[in-house]
Amino acid sequence: MFSTAFLDLPALQGASGTVTLPGSKSISNRVLLLSALCQGTTVVHDLLDSDDTRVMLAALRQLGCDVLVDGTTVTITGLGGCAWPREAIEFFMGNAGTAMRPLTAALAVQGGDFTLKGVPRMHERPIGDLVDALRELGCTIDYLGNEGYPPLRVRQPTLQLDKPIPVRGDVSSQFLTALLMALPLAAQDRAITIEVVGELISKPYIEITLNLLARYGIAVERQGWERFVIPAGSRYQSPGTIHVEADASSASYFIALGAIAAGDPSKGSQGKGIRIQGVGADSIQGDIRFMDAAAQMGAQITSGPNWLEINRGAWPLKGITLDCNHIPDAAMTLAVMALYADGPTTLRNIASWRVKETDRIAAMANESRKLGAIVEEGPDWITIHPLPAGQWQRASIHTYDDHRVAMCFSLAAFNPDQIPVRIEDPKCVAKTFPDYFEALFSVAHTAAANIPVICIDGPTASGKGTLASRVAAQLGYHYLDSGALYRVTAHAALQAGLTLEAADEAKIADLARQLPVRFEGEQVLLNNVDVTDAIRSEQGGMNASKVSVLPAVREALVALQHSFRRLPGLLADGRDMGTVIFPNAALKVFLTASAAKRAERRHKQLISKGFSANIESLRADLEARDARDMSRSASPLQPAQDALQLDNSSLSIEDSVAQVLDWWQGKSR
Ligand SMILES: Nc1ncnc2c1ncn2[C@@H]1O[C@H](COP(=O)(O)OP(=O)(O)OP(=O)(O)O)[C@@H](O)[C@H]1O
Numbered sequence: 089m090f091s092t093a094f095l096d097l098p099a100l101q102g103a104s105g106t107v108t109l110p111g112s113k114s115i116s117n118r119v120l121l122l123s124a125l126c127q128g129t130t131v132v133h134d135l136l137d138s139d140d141t142r143v144m145l146a147a148l149r150q151l152g153c154d155v156l157v158d159g160t161t162v163t164i165t166g167l168g169g170c171a172w173p174r175e176a177i178e179f180f181m182g183n184a185g186t187a188m189r190p191l192t193a194a195l196a197v198q199g200g201d202f203t204l205k206g207v208p209r210m211h212e213r214p215i216g217d218l219v220d221a222l223r224e225l226g227c228t229i230d231y232l233g234n235e236g237y238p239p240l241r242v243r244q245p246t247l248q249l250d251k252p253i254p255v256r257g258d259v260s261s262q263f264l265t266a267l268l269m270a271l272p273l274a275a276q277d278r279a280i281t282i283e284v285v286g287e288l289i290s291k292p293y294i295e296i297t298l299n300l301l302a303r304y305g306i307a308v309e310r311q312g313w314e315r316f317v318i319p320a321g322s323r324y325q326s327p328g329t330i331h332v333e334a335d336a337s338s339a340s341y342f343i344a345l346g347a348i349a350a351g352d353p354s355k356g357s358q359g360k361g362i363r364i365q366g367v368g369a370d371s372i373q374g375d376i377r378f379m380d381a382a383a384q385m386g387a388q389i390t391s392g393p394n395w396l397e398i399n400r401g402a403w404p405l406k407g408i409t410l411d412c413n414h415i416p417d418a419a420m421t422l423a424v425m426a427l428y429a430d431g432p433t434t435l436r437n438i439a440s441w442r443v444k445e446t447d448r449i450a451a452m453a454n455e456s457r458k459l460g461a462i463v464e465e466g467p468d469w470i471t472i473h474p475l476p477a478g479q480w481q482r483a484s485i486h487t488y489d490d491h492r493v494a495m496c497f498s499l500a501a502f503n504p505d506q507i508p509v510r511i512e513d514p515k516c517v518a519k520t521f522p523d524y525f526e527a528l529f530s531v532a533h534t535a536a537a538n539i540p541v542i543c544i545d546g547p548t549a550s551g552k553g554t555l556a557s558r559v560a561a562q563l564g565y566h567y568l569d570s571g572a573l574y575r576v577t578a579h580a581a582l583q584a585g586l587t588l589e590a591a592d593e594a595k596i597a598d599l600a601r602q603l604p605v606r607f608e609g610e611q612v613l614l615n616n617v618d619v620t621d622a623i624r625s626e627q628g629g630m631n632a633s634k635v636s637v638l639p640a641v642r643e644a645l646v647a648l649q650h651s652f653r654r655l656p657g658l659l660a661d662g663r664d665m666g667t668v669i670f671p672n673a674a675l676k677v678f679l680t681a682s683a684a685k686r687a688e689r690r691h692k693q694l695i696s697k698g699f700s701a702n703i704e705s706l707r708a709d710l711e712a713r714d715a716r717d718m719s720r721s722a723s724p725l726q727p728a729q730d731a732l733q734l735d736n737s738s739l740s741i742e743d744s745v746a747q748v749l750d751w752w753q754g755k756s757r
């Protein structure tokens with residue numbers, strides 16, 4: 089997951105390949121609660137690991153459920169038949185609506201002393217219609233802040249279940265879902281009827297609820313979309329094992345991607361289309377109908393059991409007018425597809441967007457306008473006009489702590505003007521798809537020249553590695569420690585019984601060309617063996633310096649170094665990053681510090697790692713290494729002509745990082 093303040097998406101040119109999607113949030117949280125309410129143990133496979141499911145799991149543990157998490161498989165022993173906790177419990181629900189609503193209902197029907205709180209936005213999301221319905225059936229619920237909104241306190245109910253229970257259906261279908269999941273707890277000896285007031289929105293989500301209730305032994309009788317009867321004698325039963333389908337709303341971004349992005353001609357037939365694993369056209373999730381809307385706009389879609397394949401069809405896409413009541417979440421993706429259409433697109437019946445993680449109509453309108461689009465909006469509709477080539481503007485997309493806004497606008501990086509797009513707070517995707525951007529980068533492609541590189545070259549112990557890795561972490565970029573490649577090459581050569589001299593140049597180059605090296609965090613592995621300590625010694629540095637003089641060895645390592653240039657960008661440190669390996673890098677820094685300072689830093693570094701060291705001999709060694717690096721004929725250590733010089737002798741690490749980020753901001757404007 090990218091936990092950076094922002095993520096700069098370089099201009100992307102196409103996409104092809106396979107993505108496996110995480111489990112559906114709606115199904116995951118329903119299944120978790122149902123498993124907790126029933127008797128017996130349920131093994132849940134392919135559960136989504138996200139903020140919302142973690143909130144639900146934490147709450148279930150607080151209630152006393154036995155929960156065992158093993159990757160995406162979770163084993164839950166339900167509370168059915170057990171005593172519910174009598175002590176007061178405070179639940180923190182974050183911004184997880186799919187946890188807050190059904191849990192409130194279940195707790196209120198079951199009774200106890202429970203407080204439910206969330207983040208500030210959760211306290212702005214209406215829950216009054218659910219509370220009214222629960223009060224109607226005798227639940228005791230108090231508002232602890234504003235009337236109609238969380239936080240809430242739930243006490244012991246006096247249930248009156250003989251009359252139909254009215255619930256509003258026109259604000260959020262989650263209220264009805266919450267009642268449908270809670271009321272079987274009280275239907276042992278009588279049937280319970282729920283009556284929907286107003287036109288029910290988001291019906292497909294109710295279908296998911298009914299479908300899952302059936303899996304847990306509750307056969308709800310649906311009378312149109314107005315009345316739902318939970319039969320007398322209903323009792324939750326564990327299905328034993330259940331698989332969570334991949335999220336159909338998450339699929340929408342990759343369906344749209346297949347419709348928008350050209351393939352990769354360099355890969356022939358392999359370079360065409362996007363294949364989505366984990367959900368197919370026969371999904372129980374209503375949002376799967378997004379595929380019909382995408383097809384109407386031009387996408388070519390085929391499907392099989394648990395998979396979809398999407399290719400670009402009509403191009404530009406076709407503008408459409410659509411009632412989106414049946415696909416409220418996925419419909420946001422249509423708003424970004426609309427930018428690539430041949431005419432305006434109007435999405436209607438989307439009032440629920442206004443009360444989601446943020447006011448999504450306003451968010452989609454504001455951020456599309458930043459890109460240059462003309463957008464009109466009303467209380468429950470939005471019209472987006474296409475954004476022709478030549479009119480796209482550089483934008484920093486605000487994401488409003490809303491995962492869907494972030495994922496939608498990532499698709500703007502395929503714009504015809506090849507303008508990069510900044511996504512603020514990319515970690516908000518954790519709500520449903522923590523590795524969304526990684527998945528996007530695994531199928532997106534662009535010219536290497538579009539992938540930004542920042543080079544940091546300089547003499548030994550000037551702080552290149554420290555600076556480069558910290559800047560990389562701030563930007564979410566990959567990091568290449570090219571010195572480590574020379575160190576590993578020297579290590580491998582010595583292991584193979586070679587000398588580090590010109591006599592063995594060809595053999596060392598052969599080793600370097602196929603170096604089985606892997607980086608895992610701070611660890612360096614050669615042939616799966618951890619060689620970190622061996623190569624990081626001063627002797628390791630000297631050995632690297634010897635092999636690095638050999639031109640054939642340098643040449644042999646070029647392709648490996650280039651392979652680090654991957655989306656979304658690269659920080660490369662070494663001696664010739666800016667002069668030879670990435671001569672077109674957008675920013676080159678030549679980092680120096682006085683020899684005395686560098687010897688002092690290296691001394692501190694070695695002592696802190698438990699090595700003994702002498703500052704004078706360290707200084708002599710590093711000066712000898714610098715002299716060799718600067719005087720060799722192949723790619724000597726020298727600043728690139730267009731490098732910015734940074735002497736950090738009297739700068740802190742933080743100051744150096746801030747300086748480079750400042751230069752980078754200047755370049756990215
Ligand atoms: N600006 C700075 N101020 C103080 N200490 C620093 C600064 N930059 C780096 N250091 C410290 O100096 C030591 C050497 O830094 P680092 O290993 O990053 O250098 P390097 O240039 O990558 O070295 P080499 O080329 O030998 O790999 C580290 O302990 C690091 O914490």
Ligand SMILES: Nc1ccn([C@@H]2O[C@H](COP(=O)(O)O)[C@@H](O)[C@H]2O)c(=O)n1
Pocket residue numbers: 548549570571572574575629632633634636637661662663664665713717
């Ligand atoms: N691009 C590079 C990087 C390193 N070298 C040589 O490797 C030695 C070790 O590098 P460190 O950055 O890990 O200290 C270094 O002294 C250079 O001789 C290189 O030539 N080119």
